[in-house]
Every structure is written in C-alpha cells, then in structure tokens.
Amino acid sequence: ELRGAATLDSFEVRRGEDLLDHNRDTATEVGGAIEAAARLGVTLVPTVLAIASPGATIDATTYQALRDELVSSVAAVVAAGCDAILLVLHGAGVAEGIDSIEVDLVRRLRNVVGDLPMAATLDLHGNLGDEWSTLIDVSVPCRLYPHTDIAERADDAIVALTRIVREHLV
Numbered sequence: 001e002l003r004g005a006a007t008l009d010s011f012e013v014r015r016g017e018d019l020l021d022h023n024r025d026t027a028t029e030v031g032g033a034i035e036a037a038a039r040l041g042v043t044l045v046p047t048v049l050a051i052a053s054p055g056a057t058i059d060a061t062t063y064q065a066l067r068d069e070l071v072s073s074v075a076a077v078v079a080a081g082c083d084a085i086l087l088v089l090h091g092a093g094v095a096e097g098i099d100s101i102e103v104d105l106v107r108r109l110r111n112v113v114g115d116l117p118m119a120a121t122l123d124l125h126g127n128l129g130d131e132w133s134t135l136i137d138v139s140v141p142c143r144l145y146p147h148t149d150i151a152e153r154a155d156d157a158i159v160a161l162t163r164i165v166r167e168h169l170v
Contacts, residue, residue, distance in 0.1 A: 005059035005096060011050040011066070015073075019046040029088040029121045032151030036158035045080075047073035049088060063095035067105055075112045084161040085109065085118040088154070091126020091141065102128060106135045117164045119157040121150065137164065 014022050023030035030049065037044045050066045052058075074085060087109075093101035102120070109118065119138035122128075126141060133139075140157040142150050163169065 004056060006052055006056045006062065007059045008062045008065065010052045010055070010058075011062075012052070013048065013050045013066070015048045016046055019049050020044065027148070027151045029150050029154040032154030033086055033088075033158050035151070036155040040158065040162050042158060042162055044086075045077050045082060047077060058093065058095040058101065060096035060098075063098065063101060067101070067108065070105070071108050071112055074109055078113050078116065083116070083165040085113055085116055086154070086157055086161060087118065087120040089120045089122055089126075091122035091128060100128060102126070103131055103135070106132070110135050117161055117169075119161050121153050121157055123147065137161075 019030065020034060024034055025031060030046075033044060036042070048066070048070050050070075078085075087106070089102045089105075091102055095101050095104075098104050102122075106118065106120070117137045118135075119140060120136055122139060122141040124141045124143065124145065124147070128139075138157060138160045140153045140160070142153050
C-alpha cells in the first residue's frame with residue numbers, strides 16, 4: 001500500500017560525471033547512451049538524473065526542486081554550447097498539482113533550449129497527451145516488458161539526435 005507523497009529521500013540522484021560513471025557498462029538508458037556516444041564520436045555532458053521506484057505521487061516541493069535543478073543545469077550546458085538534449089524520462093510521472101511531470105519538464109526545457117533537438121527515452125506505458133508532440137523532437141519508448149531493451153532505446157535516441165544534428169534536420 002502506498003502512503004503519502006514521494007519526497008527527495010525517495011530518489012537516487014546522480015549528477016555530472018558520477019551519473020556517467022555509475023551507469024557505464026550497464027543495461028540502462030544512460031549505459032546505452034554512453035555506448036552509442038562512444039561509437040558515434042559524440043561527447044555526452046551529463047547534468048542530473050533522479051530515479052525513484054514507481055510509487056506515490058511526487059511531493060510538489062520535491063518535484064519543483066528536481067525540475068528546477070535539471071532546467072538550470074541544462075541551461076548552463078546550452079550556454080556553454082551543445083548540439084542536442086537527451087532526456088531519460090518515464091512518461092507517466094505525476095506530482096502534486098501536475099498531471100504530467102514529463103510534459104511540464106519538457107515545456108520548461110523547450111523555453112531554455114529553444115530549437116535545439118530534444119529526444120526522450122520513455123517507459124512503454126507513458127501518458128503524454130497531445131502537447132507532447134509539439135515539445136519533443138524524438139520519442140523513443142521501450143518496446144519490451146519487462147523493460148530489457150532500455151539501453152537499445154537510448155542508443156536509438158542518440159543515433160536519431162546525431163543524425164538530426166549532422167544532417168541539419170531541425
């Protein structure tokens with residue numbers, strides 16, 4: 001039985017190079033992105049990744065703090081010069097007062113990154129709505145349950161972003 005809202009203590013948060021080091025050689029989205037980037041000669045600039053076990057609605061204060069940290073760290077990366085953004089998302093996240101944290105997050109990120117290409121990996125049961133397609137360039141949901149193909153989907157996302165950037169498709 002779920003009780004109360006998920007708080008910051010519910011999340012494992014990784015930042016910067018620790019995010020890459022922790023996920024290197026793993027069958028995770030980040031692990032797949034690392035392998036694809038190496039193969040394609042792409043440099044990854046990690047920001048922040050917060051993961052919690054599926055459960056309760058996220059506390060509003062917790063979501064806002066994590067969201068604002070991600071948005072500000074992405075803004076810094078964009079200001080330093082980057083070509084594209086990869087987001088590792090779920091697709092069905094809910095916070096107090098926000099029906100779709102993914103749509104809210106990508107809407108805020110789009111305001112920061114402008115027309116830079118953005119791709120997102122997603123769980124296969126996401127609930128994103130119509131606005132999603134106006135905010136994101138590439139959506140790559142996993143295809144299998146259990147989710148044994150998430151590294152491959154991140155590889156697909158990196159390949160798509162690389163093609164968009166290299167062929168000036170956006």
